[in-house]
Amino acid sequence: MFTLKNNFKLLSFVLIMSVLNFLFFHYPFFNFVFKNIDYKSVSGVFLIISLIILMLVLNALVFLLFFYLSRFIGKFLLVVFFIFNAIAVYFINTYGVIIDESMIGNMLNTNYEESSSFFSMKLVIYIVLLGIIPSVFIVKSQISSLTLKRFSTITSLALFFIIFLAFINSSNWLWIDKNSKTLGGLAMPWSYAVNTSLFYVHKHQKNEKEILLPNATIKDNEKSIVVLVIGESARSENFSIYGYQKNTNPLLSKINNVVHFNAVSNATYTTAGVKSILEHENTDDLYEILPNYLYRNKIEVIWRTTNWGEPPVHIKNYQNKEYLSTNYNGNNGNYDEILLSGLKEQIRASTNNKIFIVLHASTSHGPTYNKKYPPQFEVFKPVCNSVELAKCSQDELINAYDNTIVYTDYLLSKVIDDLKELKEFKSTMLFVSDHGESLGEKNLYMHGIPISIAPKEQYEIPFIVWLSDNSSKQLKSNNLLNQNHVFHSVLNFLSIESPIYKEEMNIFKPTISN
Structure with missing residues (x-):
């Protein structure tokens, strides 16, 4: 019976996870990019290549950090990410939504009756193929450790490379800033991870105390x-x-x-x-x-x-x-x-x-x-x-x-x-x-x-x-x-x-x- 290799060096494993995350969940992201830039121009091609490399390196770096801190935490978070990514991409592909802070608020405030109305076999297929099957692979994988020296070297080089890539894309900063809300709402898993945190922070700030309005007077009976x-x-x-x-x-x-x-x-x-x-x-x-x-x-x-x-x-x-x-x-x-x-x-x-x-x-x-x-x-x-x-x-x-x-x-x-x-x-x-x-x-x-x-x-x-x-x-x-x-x-x-x-x-x- 054919079985996937399940013994990995940590760096190899997080790179594989970053590539799978990219391939499974970022069609909507790059579909938006292609529709909103001149992808036939030199500048457009350079931006697309830069975004692909940036996404792969940045996700691999964050995954590496999770696994270096704890294998259990790393696996747990990756399983959560893949399942939630599958659900998020289903809604993006099916309903054309963007997972920004307002959409997170919309989802978190949805009651059971309303949320159950979205259930479909297509959603189940997304969760099984893009979420559960990769999660089984993640859980069963045996991952070797990484020395502190090698971890420090890899993260330092990766951070330097990300900064360098951002610097040489300075001509595209204006376009990225203009479309940052949409791009952020389509980047997995950070669209819902970051925006869920922002939603609760802002909700806590708003609900600290209701601001009373000045007293009113009823003028007649x-x-x-x-x-x-x-x-x-x-x-x-x-x-x-x-x-x-x-x-x-x-x-x-x-x-x-x-x-x-x-x-x-x-x-x-x-x-x-x-x-x-x-x-x-x-x-x-x-x-x-x-x-x-x-x-x-x-x-x-x-x-x-x-x-x-x-x-x-x-x-x-x-x-x-x-x-x-x-x-x-x-x-x-x-x-x-x-x-x-x-x-x-x-x-x-x-x-x-x-x-x-x-x-x-x-x-x-x-x-x-x-x-x-x-x-x-x-x-x-x-x-x-x-x-x-x-x-x-x-x-x-x-x-x-x-x-x-x-x-x-x-x-x-x-x-x-x-x-x-x-x-x-x-x-x-x-x-x-x-x-x-x-x-x-x-x-x-x-x-x-x-x-x-x-x-x-x-x-x-x-x-x-x-x-x-x-x-x-x-x-x-x-x-x-x-x-x-x-x-x-x-x-x-x-x-x-x-x-x-x-x-x-x-x-x-x-x-x-x-």
């Missing part, structure tokens, strides 16, 4: 209610009220006082997008978010969610999917319709004149778009039934996604119907998405591309507003909105005075007193 519906992965391009040719908004298009605005998100992933919707300005700091701020200032706040990824919410009435399911008797408990169950009754039971409600939906989140709506909303057919979106035709994929927009249209119309019945309240509904979605354009799927290089499909979002007839509010002629407009517009509608309020970020016209 008028019964007012705002319902903020946070959409998930909804892009404005596929809403017929924005001009889309397929009728994805059969209900909203017939309702009076519904207005839509062009808008953009501040991020392309859920955690940052939801944070932007709830904060008074776009910032990396953890300021007090809108529901917490209103609740602390004596406003009735209700948060209902079938989703995840929001900043810490400090209110009494936080109701997740499990909580809502206990009181739901309908047939669509697995869908976002559960957000509306008993909502009118909860509002009427309140003794507060000012009410703010957040409905955090999950309706258009991929890759299983076809499972995000009840069967009766499958208006456009045939639909994509695979989590490997590239296997579906463009028509099938878009049909499945468009059906989620039809279902969103239904949900928003139901919210409006409920508010219309609460005639004692002046009310408004705001629908704003956390980010957009790629559906195969430029071979990209879903979302999460860094906002600086993201396609418009991932950041052009719907911003839809409905006003009750008795609200006495009118809307400004807003040209282009962003997610931070929500915070100030809610303050305005509920007649809340605050030192951090910005009139230019409010979508409503000033009310003229009689």
Whole structure:
């Protein structure tokens, strides 16, 4: 029976591991390089050769350090790297993502229900062929030791060579710096190893203490209610009220006082997008978010969610999917319709004149778009039934996604119907998405591309507003909105005075007193 040699000198072994790591996991990296440089020029050829050599030498040097410190640590880390590399490259190849810090945050904040939707046989094949089989070879290999003198000599020469290679590529530094985020997000295993560390460092810094906003004042006792519906992965391009040719908004298009605005998100992933919707300005700091701020200032706040990824919410009435399911008797408990169950009754039971409600939906989140709506909303057919979106035709994929927009249209119309019945309240509904979605354009799927290089499909979002007839509010002629407009517009509608309020970020016209 043929068996691979499993006795290696340490230097030979780490070089082999570096070559395998290069061959197995760096097609996306060099595919990006080839697409973004003139690879036929002398400078382009030199850069490509330099990047190959640099990657091989640098990875071998780091692997050498691990194994010199401990054979067990070295083998353990290499096994982890190969398995995680396989998973990372699967997502890069299948969905066109980049494993940067924001994507790491997206992955770490994903719940089980959502993460399980990505499972496929292709993922298993990646893990087995590129992860487990090399890991067996790594574990069984017998590796000789290295003297301190030889280790010091090798590492010194390698470091000198890396510095020299970087120096002679000084003419390419500008290109590398310009594309550093993408290159770093495609280099294995450092894309997720470094960015996971950065994510936790920044998360710790942000969560040290929530920065409280200055106290607010309620200016009147008028019964007012705002319902903020946070959409998930909804892009404005596929809403017929924005001009889309397929009728994805059969209900909203017939309702009076519904207005839509062009808008953009501040991020392309859920955690940052939801944070932007709830904060008074776009910032990396953890300021007090809108529901917490209103609740602390004596406003009735209700948060209902079938989703995840929001900043810490400090209110009494936080109701997740499990909580809502206990009181739901309908047939669509697995869908976002559960957000509306008993909502009118909860509002009427309140003794507060000012009410703010957040409905955090999950309706258009991929890759299983076809499972995000009840069967009766499958208006456009045939639909994509695979989590490997590239296997579906463009028509099938878009049909499945468009059906989620039809279902969103239904949900928003139901919210409006409920508010219309609460005639004692002046009310408004705001629908704003956390980010957009790629559906195969430029071979990209879903979302999460860094906002600086993201396609418009991932950041052009719907911003839809409905006003009750008795609200006495009118809307400004807003040209282009962003997610931070929500915070100030809610303050305005509920007649809340605050030192951090910005009139230019409010979508409503000033009310003229009689």
